[in-house]
Amino acid sequence: MTEQPTTHPVAIRTAAHLATIRQHWAELLLAIETPPADVWPPRQLSHTLRSTDEEPLDVDDRAPLVLREHTAPLNLDALDAGVSIERALFDCCDTLAATVQRAPFGDPRRWNYRSPTDPGSRGHGLHWAALYIEGRVLDEDTTPEQYPGIRFDAAPFAPLPEHLLHEAARVAHQCAGRLLRTLRLDQRTTPVPDRPCPWCRGELTLHTGPDEAPTVTCSTGPSCTAPVPCTPEGRRVWEWHALPALVAALGATEQREQAPPVAA
Incomplete structure (x- = not known):
């Protein structure tokens, strides 16, 4: 029995980084057209908290960032990241x-x-570029083919040399990392500023990471009376499904604190 060739681990990691870029690219395009977000609320909740009377931002069928002008971007960091990643x-x-x-x-x-007169395949945008790189690092379409009417019986692509595999891996890793950092979706733990726990006034901390939903923990411990479970370390934790309720509770607390005192 002929042994099937195994996919190089570097190729697998590179494909995963490219998938991350494709998955979050639309979110980065939206970030360019919205002011820089505060730590709170988490960016992943933006679609839930967006006002129903706001016009949706449509990013379908847009030309690549490097091929169009940007007259007044609301988030320069996101624009710089997007242009650099595309290039x-x-x-x-x-x-x-x-x-x-x-x-x-x-x-x-x-x-x-x-x-000078044609963008070539760059005109198809980042998604196509990411898929092209993925195909090359995974050595897709490297067996001979025949084309009707064309004297051509070689493979559409040669196997990728190892030095180019590592170069593609470096590019994909750096681009995915920058995209996640720009969107604050990288692995980080961030104190939520000026918003103590509505139940005990403890410090709230936002936990984010790539490919995982954000969570929030309270520093007080099990004595906090928030109606959510505790982590193994004994801290109250708001998982993804409970975060909208935490947003509402923090908003209500802020309104009470800002309300004028009632005259005696």
């Missing part, structure tokens, strides 16, 4: 295609280079 992935596609691409013109799997 890095597009340049990586150029590098990989120059070495391993064999598919003839007209093959939709090709990466087409830009010219």
Whole structure:
């Protein structure tokens, strides 16, 4: 029995980083058009807390960031991150295609280079670039094919040399990390400023991480009377499903504190 080739661990990690970029790209585009967010509430709750009378921000079918003007972005950090990520992935596609691409013109799997008058495959946007890199690091389409009407019987792509695999891995890792940091979705623990626990006045801490829902803990311990369970360390914890209730409780507390005193 012929042994099936195993996928290189670096290729698997690279594909995961590229999937992270694709998954959160629309969120980054939305962040460019909204003012920088405070620590609280978590960005992941924005769709839940958004006012129903606000116009939704549509990011479908938009040209790549590097191919359009940005007259008045509300979040420059998000714009800088988005432009840098796009350029890095597009340049990586150029590098990989120059070495391993064999598919003839007209093959939709090709990466087409830009010219002074044509953006080439960059015009298809970041998602296509990420999928192209993923295909190359996973050595997809590396078996010979025949094209009707074309004298061509080689593989559309050659296997990716190891040095380019590691280069693609470096680019994907850096881009995914920057995207998550910009959206505050990286692994971090952040005190919630000026918003003590509504039940005990303890310090609240927001816990976030890639590919996991945010949670909030109270510093007081089990003596806190908040109607949520405790962590193994004995701290009250608001899991994802309980966060909207915490937002509401904090809002109600803030309103009470800001209300004018009642005359005697």
